[in-house]
Amino acid sequence: MKLYSTNNKNLSVTFKEAVFTSFPSDKGLYMPLKIPKLSENFIQNITQYSFDEIALEIAHAFIGEDIPYNDLEKIIKDAINFDAPLVSLDENLAVLELFHGPSLAFKDFGARFMSRVMAYLSDNKDKTLDILVATSGDTGGAVALGFLGVPGIRVTILYPKGKVSEIQKLQLTTNGQNIRALEVNGTFDDCQSLVKMAFNDPELNAKLRLTSANSINISRLLPQTFYYLYAYAQALKINKKNIVFVVPSGNFGNIGAGLLTYKAGLPVKHFVAATNVNDTVPVYLQKGIYEPKPSVQTLSNAMDVGNPSNWVRISDLFNENLDALRNLISAYSFTDSETIQSINELYKNYNYIACPHTAVAYLAAKKYNHPEDFTIFLSTAHPCKFIDVYPDNFKNKITIPDQVQQLENKKSSATSLENNFSNLKAFLISE
Numbered sequence: 378m379k380l381y382s383t384n385n386k387n388l389s390v391t392f393k394e395a396v397f398t399s400f401p402s403d404k405g406l407y408m409p410l411k412i413p414k415l416s417e418n419f420i421q422n423i424t425q426y427s428f429d430e431i432a433l434e435i436a437h438a439f440i441g442e443d444i445p446y447n448d449l450e451k452i453i454k455d456a457i458n459f460d461a462p463l464v465s466l467d468e469n470l471a472v473l474e475l476f477h478g479p480s481l482a483f484k485d486f487g488a489r490f491m492s493r494v495m496a497y498l499s500d501n502k503d504k505t506l507d508i509l510v511a512t513s514g515d516t517g518g519a520v521a522l523g524f525l526g527v528p529g530i531r532v533t534i535l536y537p538k539g540k541v542s543e544i545q546k547l548q549l550t551t552n553g554q555n556i557r558a559l560e561v562n563g564t565f566d567d568c569q570s571l572v573k574m575a576f577n578d579p580e581l582n583a584k585l586r587l588t589s590a591n592s593i594n595i596s597r598l599l600p601q602t603f604y605y606l607y608a609y610a611q612a613l614k615i616n617k618k619n620i621v622f623v624v625p626s627g628n629f630g631n632i633g634a635g636l637l638t639y640k641a642g643l644p645v646k647h648f649v650a651a652t653n654v655n656d657t658v659p660v661y662l663q664k665g666i667y668e669p670k671p672s673v674q675t676l677s678n679a680m681d682v683g684n685p686s687n688w689v690r691i692s693d694l695f696n697e698n699l700d701a702l703r704n705l706i707s708a709y710s711f712t713d714s715e716t717i718q719s720i721n722e723l724y725k726n727y728n729y730i731a732c733p734h735t736a737v738a739y740l741a742a743k744k745y746n747h748p749e750d751f752t753i754f755l756s757t758a759h760p761c762k763f764i765d766v767y768p769d770n771f772k773n774k775i776t777i778p779d780q781v782q783q784l785e786n787k788k789s790s791a792t793s794l795e796n797n798f799s800n801l802k803a804f805l806i807s808e
């Protein structure tokens with residue numbers, strides 16, 4: 378697999394280089410030089426394939442010989458060891474549950490696959506690979522649990538003090554082994570800029586083998602194609618065609634993977650991007666003006682993004698052609714009070730408890746309103762991760778999965794860090 382930069386189509390780097398550098402030095406994003414076409418035969422017979430087999434088919438089509446087939450098969454078996462069931466709510470409405478992994482969010486797909494790919498491709502096996510990651514909650518948990526116990530890799534997670542939910546905090550701080558949690562006295566943006574400073578610091582880079590687990594890494598994007606195909610297979614099994622995917626979106630990586638799968642030959646009729654009031658993309662598709670802005674805090678906080686980092690990838694996939702984008706993608710934004718109403722409505726109509734992000738997707742599904750199509754909205758997290766959002770009468774209806782209950786008995790430990798780069802540097806060097 379070869380990749381170019383969205384800022385330089387003449388660049389051509391290997392898969393391995395893209396995995397370890399995350400993004401090119403020209404600050405563009407890596408994109409596959411060639412988007413493979415899945416065979417007609419595979420698409421037509423997809424109901425006969427298991428989830429793993431589907432994943433292997435598309436991963437191999439993209440990655441090619443950079444990871445030999447048999448090794449890739451092992452990586453996928455190990456990384457994707459949980460299901461992504463399609464749950465029907467109505468005749469033509471279903472929810473694709475992507476939260477059955479260890480951190481209870483869809484980011485487990487990306488993080489688990491990336492961790493194993495990095496361990497596999499890492500040739501300097503003597504020197505520990507140091508992963509630094511800033512998180513507002515979900516990314517850190519997925520990365521921590523994804524890399525937990527992976528040999529040769531150490532992870533340091535920076536999270537903002539008092540700004541992650543109880544369960545997210547447990548997921549960040551109870552791991553031990555090769556995972557370290559830093560509780561930063563600051564905001565998520567502060568965490569992110571500390572990590573950036575670390576990557577730009579020559580002394581740190583000389584001493585440590587630093588890498589990011591950033592959401593724009595190509596090895597996090599690829600495994601997100603798996604479940605679009607698998608959802609399609611599940612829909613075919615119940616005789617549904619004309620599929621519309623509705624994707625709750627923040628950085629637009631998830632929907633970006635869906636669009637990549639579409640380009641590779643997945644039959645999809647339409648995509649709908651659902652956002653909270655951070656509506657940069659909905660405004661762009663409506664007015665044709667792309668205006669990033671500071672993020673606003675909402676109940677669906679994993680989507681509080683004012684400048685979605687993966688949008689350039691999507692734009693690039695469609696050669697910056699606004700009409701082409703509009704033909705395939707609709708985008709709608711919703712407020713927090715609409716989100717709460719949506720949670721209530723999903724429960725009342727379908728006895729279904731959705732996380733706030735998923736509730737935003739349901740609103741967009743309703744707004745798009747093509748009842749003749751089969752609409753699948755993606756559920757990106759388990760509601761228990763955002764328990765504070767729910768009124769009391771809901772709280773006791775939300776079941777807490779075993780893997781979370783187990784965390785409550787574990788020792789939680791984090792190192793406090795003032796929002797100041799020299800402290801971070803001292804911490805990284807001293808350990």
Ligand SMILES: *Cc1c(COP(=O)(O)O)cnc(C)c1O
Nearest residue numbers: 515627628629630631679757758
């Ligand atoms: C990260 C996240 C999103 C947003 O996904 P993007 O790929 O950034 O668009 C939505 N919901 C949840 C629960 C998340 O953790």
